[in-house]
Amino acid sequence: MSARADTMTEQTIIVALGGNALQPESERGDIHQQVAHTRESLGAIVALARDGWRIAVVHGNGPQIGDELLRNELARAEMPPLPLGVLVAGTAGWIGYMIQQSLQNALERAGIDRQVVTLIAQVLVDPEDARSEPTKPVGRSMDAAQAEVLKQELGWTSRMTPGGWHRVVPSPIPTGIVEAGIIRQLVDQGVIVICLGGGGTPVYRDPVLRLEGVDAVIDKDRAAAVLGAAIGAETLLILTNVDGAYRGYGTPAQELLGELTAAQAEAMLEAGEFGAGSMGPKIEAALAFLRAGGRFAHVARLDHGLEAVRGEAGTVLHA
Ligand code: ADP
Numbered sequence: 001m002s003a004r005a006d007t008m009t010e011q012t013i014i015v016a017l018g019g020n021a022l023q024p025e026s027e028r029g030d031i032h033q034q035v036a037h038t039r040e041s042l043g044a045i046v047a048l049a050r051d052g053w054r055i056a057v058v059h060g061n062g063p064q065i066g067d068e069l070l071r072n073e074l075a076r077a078e079m080p081p082l083p084l085g086v087l088v089a090g091t092a093g094w095i096g097y098m099i100q101q102s103l104q105n106a107l108e109r110a111g112i113d114r115q116v117v118t119l120i121a122q123v124l125v126d127p128e129d130a131r132s133e134p135t136k137p138v139g140r141s142m143d144a145a146q147a148e149v150l151k152q153e154l155g156w157t158s159r160m161t162p163g164g165w166h167r168v169v170p171s172p173i174p175t176g177i178v179e180a181g182i183i184r185q186l187v188d189q190g191v192i193v194i195c196l197g198g199g200g201t202p203v204y205r206d207p208v209l210r211l212e213g214v215d216a217v218i219d220k221d222r223a224a225a226v227l228g229a230a231i232g233a234e235t236l237l238i239l240t241n242v243d244g245a246y247r248g249y250g251t252p253a254q255e256l257l258g259e260l261t262a263a264q265a266e267a268m269l270e271a272g273e274f275g276a277g278s279m280g281p282k283i284e285a286a287l288a289f290l291r292a293g294g295r296f297a298h299v300a301r302l303d304h305g306l307e308a309v310r311g312e313a314g315t316v317l318h319a
């Protein structure tokens with residue numbers, strides 16, 4: 001076996017890479033920039049691979065799905081637009097390819113013999129939840145007139161958000177991963193599996209049709225936590241663009257939280273310390289992971305992944 005099973009630690013980690021990490025909002029984000037950021041973001045994964053961790057990688061797709069939606073919108077007179085679930089799978093494919101190739105090159109340079117594969121996975125959600133009030137903004141900002149045209153022509157629901165008019169979609173809570181069994185087999189053999197890009201494609205089980213896709217997006221940190229529980233991971237590592245979770249974030253008195261028990265994190269979540277739609281879902285995901293049997297959940301800056309796992313950086317949540 002080429003996966004160096006002899007040197008594996010038998011500890012499994014889920015690494016969740018932030019979407020903004022691969023394409024910062026400040027950049028136009030052509031493919032060269034995206035590949036460059038992808039390469040920079042893989043240091044922690046290479047280091048964990050060297051230390052013998054079993055690894056699955058989940059990544060965001062916020063900026064990229066926004067670009068796909070715009071491409072479909074601009075081309076709608078020529079080509080029928082693709083549904084959101086299909087576009088999520090599309091971005092998971094091509095972003096997965098960028099991560100896969102960059103990681104293969106980085107591992108080879110480091111002399112680490114591990115295989116890497118990207119896999120398209122479906123995430124189970126409750127169909128009622130998937131049809132609930134759309135709250136998650138996706139895509140570019142528009143003016144009210146554009147929002148009305150796209151409602152008429154494409155059936156989009158849009159809302160005024162702090163960043164302008166945006167299409168909004170439901171963001172159902174993930175309950176399981178259809179392909180968890182094969183992901184676990186591969187990860188246990190030492191294969192580094194890249195999956196659930198953009199949170200994975202949401203599906204539900206219909207008694208007649210069986211698996212059916214829905215037009216919604218799943219939070220990638222929540223999906224990573226469900227995957228961790230499904231494949232028996234000990235550790236969840238959420239990498240993003242801040243040093244960790246803060247108390248009083250954005251105030252002069254902000255304070256980085258080094259270590260939190262689940263009970264402390266829950267109380268702070270209830271008190272509204274963590275931004276809805278950003279740090280909030282990360283802390284919720286960390287708590288869900290711990291409740292499902294995970295041991296440690298870390299939130300850290302993208303380039304501090306290894307230090308975080310060693311307890312030297314970021315925020316760690318534990319029972
Ligand atoms: P990602 O693309 O990595 O998922 P998000 O933008 O969703 O990134 O989440 C990270 C952001 O969460 C930070 O850039 C920060 O602006 C925001 N945030 C909100 N509340 C907090 C908090 N209490 N501590 C740290 N960051 C916070």
Ligand code: MG
Pocket residue numbers: 060277278
């Ligand atoms: Mg996010």
